[in-house]
Amino acid sequence: MKNQRILKQNDAAILSRLAEQLLRLGEVEFNAGEELLDMISTAKILAAGTERKDCAALYSVVTYSPANIEDRRSVTIVCPHEANPQLAHVSVLSPIGLALIGRKTLHIVDVALPSKRMEKIKLLEVANADMTSEVE
Template sequence: MKNERYLTQNDAATLSRIAEHLLRMGEVEINAGEQLIDIISTSIILPVDVQRKGYVTLYSTVSYSPVGTEEVRKLTIVCPQDANPQLALISALTPIGLALIGRKALTTVEVALPSKRVEKLKILDVTPLDSTMGELALS
């Protein structure tokens, strides 16, 4: 399968809980919960305590470049409650977070932007998550 996604057990469980929470809220406009369910259902879920090197996970740092530019950007994909754009901590529910999660370094992904534009990004490098960060705490 081209451009497949791999999710760790922990990421799949966390994203499932977020999706369930969003679906219960019933946001009508854009429900990222449905997108998360689609991502989880079409991803390869790794066995417990297995992490595939070079794949974007929650709390991993991603270096990427917009296709056609030399510009390199860096961000960390986090759970919504940990997002802080000023610190480049980007929620997994943002268009870029949804596009990157589970993807492999050196692949190109398309990000569907709210303006109905699509931006292509090349994932340059993925630095593994810091295991001391992040657990979902929905209240």
Template sequence: MKNQRILKQNDAAILSRLAEQLLRLADVELNVGEELLDIVSTSKILAADTERKDCVALYSSVSYTPANVDDKRILTLVCPHEANPELAYVSVLSPIGMALIGRKTLHIIDVALPANRMEKIKILEVANVNLISEVE
């Protein structure tokens, strides 16, 4: 399947817990929890002792470029409570985080932006970062 997501078992568990927390928030108009559950349910989940170095996971450093632009950018995908723009730690719940999680290097993906805009980005490289956390 083209652009199928591949998640580590631990990432799938963290995303599922985040989704459950978000679904409990009754006042959320467009609930990201539903989108997270969809991502987890349609992804290939790796066995507990398996890791893919070519796929974006939580705590991965990702270099990417907007499609057709030579402007390399780097971010680290983290849980929402660890997001820090100054360090380029981006929440998995952000539009780019939701688009990147589970995707493979060299894939071109669509990122849903505010005001119903879409941006295509190409994943250049994925590297593991030694940040470990759990959803509180």
């Protein structure tokens, strides 16, 4: 499947718990919990203890650029409570986090921006960060 997401088993479990928490909130026009569940249900889930170094995962440092532009940016994808713009830690629920999680290097993906626009970005590189967490 072209541009399929590949998730580590631990990431899928964390995202699933996060989705459950968001769905309990309800009452919002857009519920990221539904998007997370849809993402998990269509992703390839790796066996426990297995990971792909070419796929964006929670707590990995992801370098990307807007498609057709030579502007490189790096972010670390984290759980929502750990997001910190000053450290370039972006929530997995942010538009960029949702677009990158589970994607392979060199793939071009669409980012749904808050302004209802879509932007194409290219995932250039993935590196593991020395961070781990659980959803609180």
